[in-house]
Amino acid sequence: MKREIIKTSDGSTTIRLQEWDECYHSKHGAIQEAKHVFIKNGLHLFNDKPVSILEIGFGTGLNAFITFLEANQKKQHIDYTGVEAYPVNAEEVLAMNYVSELEADSFENIFKKMHESEWNLKTEISPNYSLTKRKQFFDEIDDFEIFDLIYFDAFGYRVQPELWSTEIFQKMYNSLKPNGVLVTYAARGVVKRSMIEVGFTVEKLAGPPGKREMFRAVK
Numbered sequence: 001m002k003r004e005i006i007k008t009s010d011g012s013t014t015i016r017l018q019e020w021d022e023c024y025h026s027k028h029g030a031i032q033e034a035k036h037v038f039i040k041n042g043l044h045l046f047n048d049k050p051v052s053i054l055e056i057g058f059g060t061g062l063n064a065f066i067t068f069l070e071a072n073q074k075k076q077h078i079d080y081t082g083v084e085a086y087p088v089n090a091e092e093v094l095a096m097n098y099v100s101e102l103e104a105d106s107f108e109n110i111f112k113k114m115h116e117s118e119w120n121l122k123t124e125i126s127p128n129y130s131l132t133k134r135k136q137f138f139d140e141i142d143d144f145e146i147f148d149l150i151y152f153d154a155f156g157y158r159v160q161p162e163l164w165s166t167e168i169f170q171k172m173y174n175s176l177k178p179n180g181v182l183v184t185y186a187a188r189g190v191v192k193r194s195m196i197e198v199g200f201t202v203e204k205l206a207g208p209p210g211k212r213e214m215f216r217a218v219k
Contacts, residue, residue, distance in 0.1 A: 005095045009210070012101045015060065015092060020159045024059045026185070028210025031101055033185060034066050036208035038151045041216055042183040043070060045149075050077040052146060054175055056163075057153040058082030058133055060096050061114050068114075068129050069104055081132045083141065087119070138168055143175040150176060152184035157191060166194040173198045176219045187213035 002018045010029030016022070026033040043051065051071075055063055064082055071078045093115045099108045114131055117123035122132045138154065150172055154163040162168075164186065172182055184191075187204060192215060195202050200217035207214040 003092070005092065010101075011097075012062075013095060013097045015088065020155075022155055022159045024057075025062065026208060026210055029208070030062060031066070031098065033208040033211075034063050037183055037185045037214055038063050038153070039066060039070055041205055041214070042149055042151060042181060043067060045181060046076075048074050048076050050079070051148045052079045052177075053081065053149045053151065054143070054147040055080070055082040055151040055153060056138060056172075057155070058084035058087075059153070060088055060093065060098075061111065062096070062098055063151050063153060064114055064131065065098055065104075065107075065111050066102070068110055068125065069102060069107065071129060072107075072126065075128060078129045080130065081134060081147070083134045083136050083138065085135070085137045087133075087135060088115075090115070138163055139171070141171045141175060145174070145177045145180075147175050148177055148180050150180070150182040152182055152186075157186065157188055164188075164191050164194065166197050169194045169200070170198045173200060173219055178219060180219045182217040182219075183214070184217075185211065185214050187211070187215055191215065 004016050005013055006016045008014055008027050008030045010032045012030040014023045014025040014030045099111050119133050119135045122130055125131050157164045192202050195217045203216045204213050
């Protein structure tokens with residue numbers, strides 16, 4: 001499938017899959033979306049407490065990097081697991097402008113280290129941040145009550161409805177500790193019904209720029 005690097009409305013880059021007309025992040029702003037959905041409505045719920053995070057769709061590493069920057073400011077301990085079936089290639093990683101757009105030049109080595117770290121091996125990115133990248137299909141996830149927070153950032157329902165099924169959300173529910181939280185940019189009724197069916201309590205929140213609503217689900 002042909003891929004191209006595009007610039008989103010906030011100046012940050014993303015990857016667009018031409019055949020699907022689907023992007024890795026919101027075309028209205030990749031960084032804005034990540035900060036609103038996953039940081040403001042996810043990570044910030046845990047204040048300064050240690051957090052174990054599962055990301056569904058590691059992709060370009062944007063969410064992992066922004067989480068590092070947030071946690072580094074607070075000296076918050078993060079144990080981050082990113083699942084990705086089709087890793088982004090090195091050339092595409094180099095084309096991402098997140099370090100400059102986030103004014104994080106002093107942490108450029110961290111972004112590189114995230115992408116250069118081995119798959120399926122826990123790596124200490126910094127004293128307070130460990131990263132495990134798992135090359136895995138989402139339907140192969142079988143963790144049980146390990147994570148405090150899930151960033152559910154799969155491709156959209158329009159192009160991959162199977163990633164938003166009851167079966168997948170059952171795996172997400174099982175992966176979370178009691179009172180664990182899942183946040184996602186999605187706000188479709190069919191997604192909410194699948195979440196509720198497996199036991200989540202679902203809350204509709206204001207969405208990021210360009211999107212009216214999003215979901216937060218609690219176990």
